[in-house]
Amino acid sequence: MRQIKDLKNKTVLLRVDFNVPIKNGKIIDDYKIKKTIPTIEHLAKKGAKIILISHLGRPEGFDKKLSLRPVAVNLEKILKKKIKILDLKNWEKTTKEIKAMKAGEAVMLENIRFLPGEEKNEKNLAKALATLADIFVLDGFAVSHRAAASVSGIARYLPAYAGLLLEDEIKGLAKFTESPKKPFTAVLGGVKMETKIPIIKNLLKKADYILLGGGIVNTYLWANGIKIGSSIIEKNLKKKAAAFGKNKKIIMPVDLIVGKKDGKNARVVDLSYENGKMKQIKITNSEGIYDIGPKTIELYSRYIKKSFILVWNGAMGYFERHPYEYGTYSIARLVAEKSKGKTFGAAGGGETIEVLKKLRLTDDIDLVSTGGGAMLEFLAGKNLPGVDAVRIGKKFRNFLSMFFSF
Secondary structure (H helix, E strand, O other): OOOOOOOOOOOEEEEEEHHHHOOEEEOOOOOOHHHHHHHHHHHHOOOEEEEEEOOOOOOOOOOOOOOOOOHHHHHHHOOOOEEEEEOOOOHHHHHHHOOOOOOOOEEEEOHHHHHHOOOOHHHHHHHHOOOOEEEEEEOOOHOOOOOOOHHHHHHHOOOEEOOOHHHHHHHHHHHHOOOOOOEEEEEEEEOOOOOOOOHHHHHOOOOOOOEEOOHHHHHHHOOOOOOOOOOOOHHHHHHHHHHOOOEEEEEEOOOEEOOOEEEEEEEEEOOOOOOOOOOOOOOOOEEEHHHHHHHHHHHHHHHHHOOOEEEOOOOOOOOOOOOOOHHHHHHHHHHHHOOOOOEEEEEEEEHHHHHHHHOOOOHHHHOOOOHHHHHHHHHOOOOHHHHHHHOHHHHHHHHOOOOOOO
């Protein structure tokens, strides 16, 4: 996008991800909105007419509760300029209002998912959106893994470019997939193991160490015959989980925090072996595994501290409930501390960002990704439809050629 020579009076469709949490008409977290501001300001400074496109939630048709008006109000405060919401029902009126825009102005289309053709990536909708502008810019990395009309569809009918945020995200994550510096350590947690398996498979080819926590560990233990009480597991992944322990690159916890979900009876339980087999742990059916233990934190810290490339996705346990937050908080502080020096650190995912923000560590990490799902799919080696769509633009292809082979 930086390479576009003349943006004066050009109309730009800017696909962003303003799918932010809203309660009682007010935005709870505007992190994603703020991350897109540099792209909006760049386009406005160059004299472009900006049409913002985003979705919010998963509406079934028009739903006032999922209107983007609270987002427009928030954006107005940040940019200190009026952001008008354009109705998707009256296309003729919307077209006229866009034609009347002046250089540097910005408007926002109402929630694009109000139109059923968006998620179905219908050609007619993509073509209709393309008629509104001269240029398409994708800046919503968090939606780049979706094949939607406003993500990958428009790029078939307009010159397509990557926004500043998308460029930064791809450039940062490429450090983990293209000849990463050694040692390279990945820390993976969270509840769902299914989303992590493709990442583990892909990263095993390049990472030196993969440190595991959360539901992945629970399923692994259960797959190896360990009683885990009421811990969350994914039974359909038993075979894959059992195989993890055979790979020397995968580092498992050596102790865990066990207790009741409400935090009662929380205690440290060591994982030990007898005659080559893991010994059973003391846990009742009403208890679960809710965090990694202090010995594991110390073990993981040794791997993190010697890393030159470091990526973290997913909580180590049930951090929302005391006293099960210490493992996740410790990992957050370790990743942030290590990222301040020569090590390149990245983190992503809803829970991960939530923790970093709570501990005020987002500014200490080189890349805090706005896209949890997109980040996971990128690290898993999958193609992202949105990124592929803007790759067809020659200028963006030249940019990516530094990190990818075409």
